[in-house]
């Protein structure tokens with residue numbers, strides 16, 4: 001019998017401050033267990049990943065339980081700036097260097113397909129979550145960066161991805177942005193991540209999923225079943241389980257590919273009418289640490305970045321004033337018209353991988369247990385991708401490309417987690 005210990009770590013270690021999301025939303029009710037429960041699929045975690053996963057498995061006709069030990073959605077999901085992008089934290093140029101052209105292009109196309117699948121899910125079910133399709137603008141601020149973006153655009157166009165190179169004069173005349181170059185891409189979007197999560201949990205609940213208020217303390221995998229011991233008297237037995245526990249990855253031997261960082265974000269007051277940039281495109285930069293910006297339906301600018309490798313929540317919180325100051329200054333450099341007055345600010349744990357890709361698929365050595373860890377700036381895009389992949393895996397369908405995202409995959413240069421694993425008991429703390 002194989003088992004993992006899911007030690008506790010609380011949401012206030014994942015996020016501090018107050019984000020904008022979820023106003024006027026209905027928080028779904030999670031109830032404690034009053035008996036043992038038997039389901040096809042157990043989803044541990046009720047953030048955006050668990051919500052997407054649970055809703056998808058219900059649509060596949062499975063009986064489902066979604067378990068969260070805290071307020072669903074108020075972990076990393078509430079901290080997200082929810083830019084729903086197909087552009088990955090690593091450029092196509094970088095991914096090609098890591099894995100070759102064919103594999104890199106396949107990964108980018110799947111990311112694009114995930115955003116469009118998510119968009120169809122939201123619009124098809126008329127999910128009220130401030131969803132808006134958006135173009136994205138990837139900016140550089142120097143000549144060297146401009147050359148790199150030209151190469152990146154060529155590569156994307158060879159891959160059939162909807163990107164266009166903008167020189168300084170194009171950026172200035174089309175967007176009033178004073179940068180050396182940029183890539184304009186179609187096919188991204190934005191949303192309110194908390195409204196999305198709560199709506200999906202509600203849909204799963206209506207489709208028969210049990211929304212359970214409990215902590216899963218230990219997960220055993222034996223024969224054809226997985227058993228979850230909770231903090232109460234009752235257990236949940238399932239044919240398969242999905243770990244959607246976000247940046248807390250308890251008790252799993254994690255690949256070397258992964259590391260925890262922190263990111264800071266703020267929302268401005270609503271801007272004066274007519275002062276936002278053209279089309280309110282999603283904006284992000286090639287600099288390190290980078291800045292990312294979007295707008296909201298009530299005319300605010302949401303901006304984040306200044307990522308660093310702080311993991312201790314107290315140290316992360318102490319940095320908040322300086323980080324927000326730096327973000328405001330950088331925002332002003334990109335969009336001088338901005339009123340940078342802070343309406344609210346927050347920060348959270350962030351998970352990254354060496355290749356910018358998520359960790360999705362069977363958890364090594366734990367039969368019938370799957371991990372859905374959508375890391376990086378595309379966390380939510382990858383959460384959707386995880387639902388499609390794990391849903392297929394549970395039905396016995398496997399594709400070669402699933403290996404590109406496997407939890408025990410070789411990293412760039414054959415950096416294999418198998419050749420040196422480290423045990424991460426609890427990434428977030």
Ligand SMILES: Cc1cc2nc3c(=O)[nH]c(=O)nc-3n(C[C@H](O)[C@H](O)[C@H](O)COP(=O)(O)OP(=O)(O)OC[C@H]3O[C@@H](n4cnc5c(N)ncnc54)[C@H](O)[C@@H]3O)c2cc1C
Pocket residue numbers: 006007011014044045046047048049050067068069070071072073074075076077078079080081082083084085214215216217244245246247248263264265304347348349350372373374375376377378379380381383
């Ligand atoms: C500042 C910031 C900005 C970001 N911006 C973006 C962005 O623009 N676009 C994007 O796509 N992504 C972005 N991300 C990343 C994105 O927010 C995450 O990828 C996503 O929210 C992860 O969701 P999740 O459901 O996996 O995790 P969470 O929302 O953290 O949910 C995990 C849940 O699991 C529960 N849980 C854990 N262990 C147990 C257990 N043993 N038993 C029961 N319950 C358990 C927790 O209580 C929690 O509710 C950003 C993140 C941060 C911090």
